[in-house]
Amino acid sequence: MTLSRRCFCGAVGAGIASANLSLIANDQTSKPIRVVAYNIYKLTGWPSQSPLAQQAVARGQMANRLAMELALYDPDIINFSESPPENVTKEVAKLLGMNHVRFPSGGHWPGTLLSKSKILESQNAPMNGDRPKELFTRHWGRAIVELPGDEPLVVHSAHLFPTPDPAVRLREIRAMIESMKSDFDSGRSMLLIGDLNHSPDTDEYKLWIDAGWTDTFAEVGADNGFTFKADHPEWRIDYIFAAGPIAKRVRESRPLFDGAFRLNNDDKKSFALSDHLPQLAVFDSVSR
Template sequence: MTRIVSFNILAGGYNVREQGSKRTREICSILQSVKPDIVGVVEATHPQIQEQPRVIDEIAREMGMQLVMGGEPAYPGDYQLALLTRLPILETKIHPRPGILNKPLLEVSVEEESGERLTVFVTHLWASFFKGRGGGALRKREVREILRILAPIQEEGRPHILMGDFNSLAPGDTFQASELLRALVSLEQEKRGKHKFKNYADGVPTLNYVVPPPLRFLIPVLRIIPRSQVLSGLFNLAASLYAPRASIGLLLSAGYVDCFRKKAPRDPGFTCPAIAPAGRIDYIFAAPELAQRLEQCQPILMGNGVLGSAASDHLAMTASFTAKPAITPKAPSVEESIVG
């Protein structure tokens, strides 16, 4: 069995608005509850916090796992990707695509306990929600580039996984936008008066970041919506129709299997925001050959008594894959035995 986790740990695992305290214990509690062999980490570092050891280093040590960093981000002051594994590492690659990919695509090949080679890709697509349809176009461009990078390994039929924070809904998925709005309004109120961190990225989006500039005059109205059940229902419907889904559609059309949806066709599986889950934007995609070995896939709501919302603003997503069956020689038929 090979256990995989995809986890956006939020701002490098730091509580920026709480004097930069760390969430090492909470994150490790979530991870230890599923005993992963591989962890793809999004927002693995915080560019404005340089203290050593970093939270990601502490997590690696606590979990007894090797750490592979995903290279420098495409834009200064941005977060990095990382991968943790307890399996032997066979090869690592970083695929920078300045101007196309929001973060360099991280590729790590490991050897499963069965001896099978498994290649894992970790990504973090553009958010840019304030750009509306423009943000969706950015993510579509990223996915097309990722598919181009994955094409050779896909053509060879080699087992591989693509996981991370895709900042996108899947076709057919529901979206409880009013819950997201409720969480943003609550966080906005919490931030008021905390001037020390006004220009210090805490990784949590604001209403200004989510709402496109032409529509920001509606923000006072948006703050009222969560108070009304009727307005919330209408807002959920409108947001579901508006939310871009094409980037996930491209992956599905290319043959990749949405592991969670394969195991839970009707479960929402919301992963973000963890404090009031409204949508599923964290995914583990498997190549068709590997998807045949999929045992389970689900978000981690709690681990060792720690709520997922205490560890990050995203719930971690975990999947497990059975070992590849050994190929046994075909027993000769009676006729073949006689001839032999």
Template sequence: MAASGSSEFISRCGHPNSAWQSQNAVTRKEKRMNTAPNGGQARRIIRQRAMALGVDTRGKLGASPAHRKPRLSRAKTFHNLPPMNNPSPVRRKLRPPNWLLLVLLVPLVAGCASRSVPEPAAPATFRVMTFNIHHGEGLDRRVDWERIAAVIRAEGADLVALQEVDRGTARTARRDLTAELAALTGMTGIFSNNFAFQGGEYGNAILSRFPVRHWTNLHYRMLRPGEQRGLLLAEVEVRGRPLRFLNTHIDYRPDDTERLANVEEIAAAVAAWVGQGSAVIVAGDFNDVPGSRVWRRLGEQFHDAWELVGTGDGFTFPADAPRRRIDYVWFAPTNGLRPLRAWVPETQASDHRPVVVEFAWP
């Protein structure tokens, strides 16, 4: 602290004498007497005068020049001087305000937090369901699409492949089942008409919690008379990436000729996507069991999710006492897509039980 500032400070405290000037006087005399032959007596005199002024010189006299500067004793430091009604700027500088301490500490705390190691991000997951809903008719023969919606919500499905869906038919009171289920689940609905029925339409549908970018419906080339079957294809955007999601319901007759022809068309429809490494999922009612020719042909291009992560037999039909596994979720082993687990919820909302698969997509 400069001598002029100290003198101003002391004088504003109401002291008649300047402590700093007195110290300077003592220091100059101390230097002269320390070099005199009778240095011991000189030091005693200096101490006596210094103590009278409140200057602590113990251990300092006779030391090296760097340590000769006297200092105020603890008994009469600035902090112990009488209180002032109007503190000087010098005193205000000695004690920084609390807000300044906070400002200085915040970057330190933030710096410590920024050095912490972040937890590894969990892989993004989503759930796929396939469900033959039997136009909303349950085992009690009541048409109740609210029960169907309740199953979808309970399982937390993000993509749903629905088979045997009515729109505007007499047996479902001319209602649009896809639109109603979409409203009940908060999802986007897509309906594909495969043939006319009871004054309305009959086919498959997709419900998606993700944005739908494009969709189309392909009719299979049927080899013999019977119900027209189809393949509903949709491109959805899952967290910024495209996913091809396909839904189908193929022929039910004991002879697998029609089913084999249907799966050949599925393979052709997705060949380009699979070849490019795109993420592809095919779900639906395939009306055939594991180990069959239909199952083996699909296995040449896709993986059966239940075979990899399912527990138990995976039977889905009939719903009251399932004895057959005919509902599947297949996926192309590309683009990092992999199943985590699969299960079959118990329900009597339809004559089939649904299959749910949870996928991870890093």
């Protein structure tokens, strides 16, 4: 049988299209998973009294500034602590082409989770029993994200109680660990990301490690990993913890002391996007 030129070209085109779709699918499942945890200081800029920061806020420029800076790191999942009004974080999500979930605060510091992949479900402060009013006055939420390759990823987004006295923080962590038992028992990949307001040399940190979480920076990071403050970082209080299969696939973890995330101390007019630095972690994709 002799093929006409039209049939021949159509067959070749279909073959190329099929091959391209296969390459795209393989690329999506082999692409590293890039995660950012960032306390964004209500997106007022830091220091917020800076005239240029106030001008950027007044002109509605901060969502664009934040999205452009984050886009440089091609994130798949982002956690915001101390979120601004929801319309602002939704604008950031739209600019980055990401899905959006807001976790209401027990006080005035809501959290936000952004994901390039579909967010299958979410729940605010999913502790066993009612939330005591003194706990999670910042935020804690849980979501399940569908990653390429149909791998479900459990994400806990959190911002714990500040102050030097750890009493409330310890109660929050114990409540979280109790509620996470079914997640651990499931054997699924899990992340815990956010501003946890404690350093690695504390009882709070030990609770996480004893529960089975892996500190990604302790696993593969270099130097001190300080994330606070954005001018002269001196404390490591922002984390990306991992558990389950994904914990064995971490390849990079570091604070982003870069670009508009940091304050230029030599320029009195400058401002950073926040008083914190973002924490980035990169994971190899699920094996196929």
